[in-house]
Amino acid sequence: MSRRAESNLVRLSKLELDRRTLFRGAMAAGATLPIATNLVTGSTVYAQEDGGTLIFNNANNPAGLDPHITGSVVSWYVLDNVFDRLLRLDKETSEPAPSLAESYEVSDDGLVYTFKLRAGVRFQNGRELTSEDVKYSFERILNPDVPAVAKGYFVDLASIETPDASTVVLNYSQPFAPLLLALCRLETSIVPKEEVENTENWEVMPSGSGPFKIESNVKDQAIVLVRNDDYWEEGLPILARVEHRIIPQPETAVANIRTGEIHATEVGAKDYEGLSGEEGFSVELLTSSNWPHLSMNTQVAPFDNLQVRQAIRVGFNRDDIMQAAFYNTGMISNVHLPEGNPFRAEVEGWGYDPDLARELLAEAGYADGFSTKMRIISGVPWALAAAQIVQAYLAELGIQMEIEQIESTTWFSEVFTNSEFEMSMVAHTSKVDPDLSMFDILHSGELGTKNYTRFDDPEMNDLLDRGRIATDADERKEIYAQAQKVFVERSGYVVLNLQRIAWALRDEVENFTVIPWSELRWKDTSLAS
DSSP states (O other): OOOOOEEEEEEOTTTOOEEEEEEOOOOOTTOOOOEEEOTTTOOEEETTGGGOEEEEEOOSOOSOOOTTTOOOHHHHHHHTTTOOOSEEEOTTTOSEEESSEEEEEEOTTSOEEEEEEOTTOBOTTSOBOOHHHHHHHHHHHHOTTSOOTTGGGGTTEEEEEEEETTEEEEEESSOOTTHHHHTTSGGGOOOOHHHHTSHHHHTTSOOOSSSEEEEEEETTTEEEEEEOTTOSSTTOOOOSEEEEEOOOOHHHHHHHHHHTSOSEEEEOHHHHHHHTTOTTEEEEEEEOOEEEEEEEOTTSTTTTSHHHHHHHHHSSOHHHHHHHTSTTOSBOOSSSSOTTOTTOOOOOOOOOOHHHHHHHHHHTTOTTOOEEEEEEETTOTTHHHHHHHHHHHHHTTTOEEEEEEEOHHHIIIIIITTOOOSEEEEEEEOOSSHHHHHHHHHOOSTTOTTOTTOOOOHHHHHHHHHHHHOOOHHHHHHHHHHHHHHHHHHSSEEEOOBOEEEEEEETTEEOEEEETTTEEEOTTOEEOO
C-alpha cells in the first residue's frame, strides 16, 4: 500500500484561515528515488544527491519576473524563493515576522516605522544588502515610470531615512493600517539597483537575496532555481535545485506525477477523486484564498451600463459551474473574502434569476441581447468549462458570447495590463488585510494598479480611502462591509466561488509548504533519501 501523507492543519490565529503544511515521512528502507531528466541541460539528476532536485509543474510561463511589477501567481511561485522582503508572514500564526529586518518598532501615533536590518545578508551577486537598498526599492516602487503594483502601500510615505547601513525609518503623513502586512508581500521585495539597471538580464534572470537563485530560464520548458549558498538562514535551503517545468496540459502533469517524472503539481478538481489512493503519491485538497471570477470591462459598451452588469450577474447559475468546472470543491460566495476572515461581510441575494436578467437587459436597452467575447487563459483547467456554461446561459438571454483562449503571458499583457477585453475569467488571490485585497483592484485612481476592469465608483473610492487610514477595528469592519456590498452590486466582478486547490505530491517530498495567499516556500522542503 502507498504511504499516505500526514497533514498538519493549523488555524491561523490572526484571521482564522486554514493553512496546511504537508509533511512526508522517510521512504521505506531500500526504496529507490526516481530519476528526473533536466529539461534545460539534458543532464540526469538523482534526487538523493546534494539535497536533491525537486521538479515542480508550474503549468504556464511566468508573466514577468520583476517582483515589483508582476501580478501572476505562476511568477510568484518562482520569485517568492528568489527575493526577500523586510518581513514575512509567519506560517504558523499569519502574523508579520522578521525576515531581512530582524526587528521593528512603530511609534505610538502609527506614523513612524523603524526597521533594524539583519547583519550579513548578501544579494546573490555577492554584495551586502544595506538600508540604501531598502530606500532604493521603495523609491523605485513609487517611481511613476515603473508600473509597480505596490504604489498604494507607500502613497502617504513622507520620507525614508537611512541613518546607518542597518537602519531604515519610514515616516508616514497619515496612518496606513495594513503596512506591516503589506511589507510581507512579494511586491515590496528588496532589489539590488545594479541588477535592476542591467535590464537585459533583469527581464529573464533577476537576482535578489532569497534562498534560491535562477540558474536558467527557457520559455515553454523550465525555470531552474539553484541553492543560494550565501542565504542568511543557516542550513537553508535544503534542496540543491528546484526545477519549475512548464507543463500546461493537465493530463500530461497527471501522467508525470504517476510515473515520478515530477514531484509536485497542482491538479484540476476533476482529477482529485481519481488520483486519490494511488501508489507513490498522495493528493490533498487544500484551502486557498483564490476566488475564480467572471470579469467585465466597465468602461466598454455594453458593460459600462450597470444594469447590463447586474443582468450578467444573475443570468447564469454558479451551481452548474461548481459541479462541471470545479467538481463541487469550494464554496459559492458573493464576496471574495474567505470564511474566517473577520472582515468578511455576507451580501445576500444575487443568485440565478433569468427573469430579473431579462428585465434588466430590457431596461438597459438590450432586450434583444448583444454580441461579446470572453478571453480566457488556455492553461487554466476550469476556465473553458466555466466559460462554456456561461455561454449557454447567456445565449438564452439573446447574448452571443464568443470564447477566445489565449496564453497566460498574452492575458497579462493585453487583458490585465491594457484592459483589452470585454469579458474574461481568471482567479485572483485575496490577502490577509481587506485593503490589500480591494484597493488595487477596485480603486479608480492611479493607485488602482490592478484595476483591469476599470471600475470607477466614487463611493467605492471613498470607502477604500477611509479604510486604509482607519485605526479602529470596528470602524474598519463597517467600512469594508459597505465596500463589499458595492463590490457585489456594482463592480465588474462576479465571484464564481471560493476555491480549494488539489495538490499532488510524490511520497518522497517532505515539508512542502503552501501559504493560502498563493505562496510556495521551498527553503524547508526536502526529498527523502
